Amino acid sequence: MGAVKSKRMPRAERERQMLDAAVEIIGRHGYTAASMDDIAELAGVSKPLVYLYLNSKDDLFTACIRREAAALTRAVRAAVRPDLPAERQLWDGVQAFFTYTAEHPDGWTVLHLQARTHGPKFAAEADAMRAEMAAFVTRLIASAARESHPACDLPAHEVAGLATALIGSAETLADWANTTDGVTAAHAATTLMNFAWSGLGNLMTGNHWTAPDPA
Amino acid sequence: MGAVKSKRMPRAERERQMLDAAVEIIGRHGYTAASMDDIAELAGVSKPLVYLYLNSKDDLFTACIRREAAALTRAVRAAVRPDLPAERQLWDGVQAFFTYTAEHPDGWTVLHLQARTHGPKFAAEADAMRAEMAAFVTRLIASAARESHPACDLPAHEVAGLATALIGSAETLADWANTTDGVTAAHAATTLMNFAWSGLGNLMTGNHWTAPDPA
Numbered sequence: 001m002g003a004v005k006s007k008r009m010p011r012a013e014r015e016r017q018m019l020d021a022a023v024e025i026i027g028r029h030g031y032t033a034a035s036m037d038d039i040a041e042l043a044g045v046s047k048p049l050v051y052l053y054l055n056s057k058d059d060l061f062t063a064c065i066r067r068e069a070a071a072l073t074r075a076v077r078a079a080v081r082p083d084l085p086a087e088r089q090l091w092d093g094v095q096a097f098f099t100y101t102a103e104h105p106d107g108w109t110v111l112h113l114q115a116r117t118h119g120p121k122f123a124a125e126a127d128a129m130r131a132e133m134a135a136f137v138t139r140l141i142a143s144a145a146r147e148s149h150p151a152c153d154l155p156a157h158e159v160a161g162l163a164t165a166l167i168g169s170a171e172t173l174a175d176w177a178n179t180t181d182g183v184t185a186a187h188a189a190t191t192l193m194n195f196a197w198s199g200l201g202n203l204m205t206g207n208h209w210t211a212p213d214p215a
Numbered sequence: 216m217g218a219v220k221s222k223r224m225p226r227a228e229r230e231r232q233m234l235d236a237a238v239e240i241i242g243r244h245g246y247t248a249a250s251m252d253d254i255a256e257l258a259g260v261s262k263p264l265v266y267l268y269l270n271s272k273d274d275l276f277t278a279c280i281r282r283e284a285a286a287l288t289r290a291v292r293a294a295v296r297p298d299l300p301a302e303r304q305l306w307d308g309v310q311a312f313f314t315y316t317a318e319h320p321d322g323w324t325v326l327h328l329q330a331r332t333h334g335p336k337f338a339a340e341a342d343a344m345r346a347e348m349a350a351f352v353t354r355l356i357a358s359a360a361r362e363s364h365p366a367c368d369l370p371a372h373e374v375a376g377l378a379t380a381l382i383g384s385a386e387t388l389a390d391w392a393n394t395t396d397g398v399t400a401a402h403a404a405t406t407l408m409n410f411a412w413s414g415l416g417n418l419m420t421g422n423h424w425t426a427p428d429p430a
Contacts, residue, residue, distance in 0.1 A: 172383025199414020
């Protein structure tokens with residue numbers, strides 16, 4: 001990273017380097033195969049210092065998951081302007097989601113795949129982020145329904161189901177985009193809107209989703 | 216199960232009882248917490264017999280994942296008649312999927328959550344089933360597009376993305392249905408068709424998906 005690694009580097013900065021290294025190693029080789037030696041070497045610190053700061057491989061993994069979850073959630077929230085129409089908010093949020101997961105493939109692998117394949121403790125960390133995303137999408141769909149059709153709100157349990165479906169499709173599309181040559185973030189975002197907003201029924205008759213005008 | 220457990224019970228039948236017990240125990244308590252003693256007791260056999268037949272806890276788990284994957288795939292395929300219109304095939308397949316996962320909640324938990332949270336070896340077993348489902352849905356969407364709009368096939372990579380999105384939303388909706396009071400298989404199936412076929416854009420203006428006429 002080009003930073004000078006003096007003994008006077010602040011703790012937060014050293015920790016960030018350790019987490020950067022851990023996300024890269026765990027994302028590429030998997031949690032089981034990831035070695036603390038490799039993580040320390042990539043971070044440019046000694047292995048005892050990693051243990052001093054992060055305590056154990058489990059705690060390091062947990063810290064990685066939490067950091068990646070917070071960063072992804074922040075990226076999506078930052079892209080969404082609550083004063084715009086709901087469809088526009090969704091499109092902006094979806095683009096931010098796929099842009100972030102494409103630019104941070106190791107972070108996304110840690111968050112979605114590694115966190116879910118190494119025991120319930122880590123899976124619970126990833127589930128907490130998913131619950132926050134679900135609450136966000138639920139509010140968005142409910143407000144979209146109110147905007148379009150004030151007399152007939154979608155029932156709350158129906159909205160919760162639609163939000164669940166949207167999140168599930170976004171997650172699997174992010175995996176697919178990151179593992180399929182030629183699939184960009186923009187492509188994945190458009191596929192999701194075609195699927196989720198226009199629906200297969202419209203696509204079958206050639207009616208693709210078109211992005212709303214920029215704000 | 217009421218079956219008489221004589222020493223002359225065929226091996227296949229005894230194995231089936233062991234797998235039934237293992238799916239129930241692993242589905243309810245998780246793979247890590249599941250004990251071979253409890254599995255043997257529930258199956259009404261001795262623990263050494265479980266090891267003799269299934270070799271190890273890992274192999275028993277792998278056998279559970281494979282059996283549940285095959286059963287779910289079979290249930291979906293059996294519900295779909297290739298001579299019917301594609302939308303009807305999709306609706307029949309979706310109903311069969313949610314009916315199966317609702318009637319076999321332990322099997323679905325083993326297949327989708329447990330298989331994905333205990334290491335890459337088991338996750339690969341679940342991924343093999345997902346790949347088969349994806350190929351099936353991909354063919355269905357491609358043939359639906361040809362039926363509706365013969366002059367303008369959806370490009371193959373677009374169809375693959377839509378199939379990926381559909382499978383991701385179906386999986387998360389099955390988890391949601393099985394863990395949310397009052398959400399039936401029929402409700403989850405309708406939510407998926409509303410989402411995937413009609414799309415949020417139509418739902419917002421009150422245009423819900425309606426089931427095609429039965430064959």
